[in-house]
Amino acid sequence: MLTINLQYNWETFHADYQVNIAPGMTTLLGGSGEGKSTLLHLLGGFLEGRGELSFNGDSLLALPAYERPISTLFQSDNLFPQLTVWQNVAIGLSPSLFLNIEQQEKVDWALGKTQLVDKKGRFPQALSGGQAQRVAIARALVRKKPILLLDEPFSALDPALREEMLYLVNDVTQELGLTTLLISHLPREASLVGGRVILIEGGRVVAHEPVSVLDQENAPPLFSDYLGASHRSTMAPN
Numbered sequence: 001m002l003t004i005n006l007q008y009n010w011e012t013f014h015a016d017y018q019v020n021i022a023p024g025m026t027t028l029l030g031g032s033g034e035g036k037s038t039l040l041h042l043l044g045g046f047l048e049g050r051g052e053l054s055f056n057g058d059s060l061l062a063l064p065a066y067e068r069p070i071s072t073l074f075q076s077d078n079l080f081p082q083l084t085v086w087q088n089v090a091i092g093l094s095p096s097l098f099l100n101i102e103q104q105e106k107v108d109w110a111l112g113k114t115q116l117v118d119k120k121g122r123f124p125q126a127l128s129g130g131q132a133q134r135v136a137i138a139r140a141l142v143r144k145k146p147i148l149l150l151d152e153p154f155s156a157l158d159p160a161l162r163e164e165m166l167y168l169v170n171d172v173t174q175e176l177g178l179t180t181l182l183i184s185h186l187p188r189e190a191s192l193v194g195g196r197v198i199l200i201e202g203g204r205v206v207a208h209e210p211v212s213v214l215d216q217e218n219a220p221p222l223f224s225d226y227l228g229a230s231h232r233s234t235m236a237p238n
């Protein structure tokens with residue numbers, strides 16, 4: 001269980017997040033500027049918050065980002081351009097890139113899981129956007145950190161590929177028992193991956209429900225307000 005009680009002040013924006021997150025998929029929904037990324041950055045250790053943050057009873061707040069049991073995938077810039085696909089994954093296990101046999105097998109396993117075996121000698125500039133994000137997922141997989149944070153990593157991809165990535169994330173979350181948090185602007189992405197949804201407004205967690213509430217005729221009021229707005233925006237061309 002990920003236990004969050006975190007405060008952070010931007011100049012004019014005061015965030016105060018209180019929520020407990022169980023293993024599995026959780027999608028963070030909310031309008032632009034309501035505080036979704038701030039929460040992910042606090043969890044990842046990229047912003048220094050006050051309060052409490054613990055995972056299965058162990059406090060994480062004093063740990064620097066690289067010592068937290070967390071992998072983060074950003075929208076882009078997840079790869080090292082001078083390293084091959086294989087090396088970009090291997091660096092998740094060893095910064096020196098000297099891997100023992102067991103570690104090499106893990107890299108091959110992650111490349112298999114993300115269907116990149118035939119791309120392992122390529123450099124990032126020779127990959128499509130979807131392939132590049134699969135490499136980033138493969139690296140997160142070999143690190144075997146129990147918490148995975150996804151800050152809209154697939155928003156630049158076309159809808160079909162985005163769906164494929166979300167299925168992959170969901171698969172590995174279930175298979176490895178991860179606690180995965182995904183920021184999305186699209187409620188249907190939450191429905192696609194299942195699990196739970198959190199609604200963020202004004203720097204607070206204002207609702208935390210099973211994803212099925214999104215499909216209900218009468219969703220809880222806060223969600224129906226949000227869905228009213230986002231249903232219109234999802235009608236816009238992609």
Ligand SMILES: Nc1ncnc2c1ncn2[C@@H]1O[C@H](COP(=O)(O)OP(=O)(O)OP(=O)(O)O)[C@@H](O)[C@H]1O
Nearest residue numbers: 010011012013030031032033034035036037038039
């Ligand atoms: N670098 C910054 N400097 C000052 N204020 C910031 C900064 N980043 C965010 N904020 C403030 O924090 C609020 C929440 O920002 P955040 O990026 O967490 O929202 P978000 O829900 O992820 O938005 P979006 O969906 O547009 O990415 C913003 O409305 C803004 O007031």
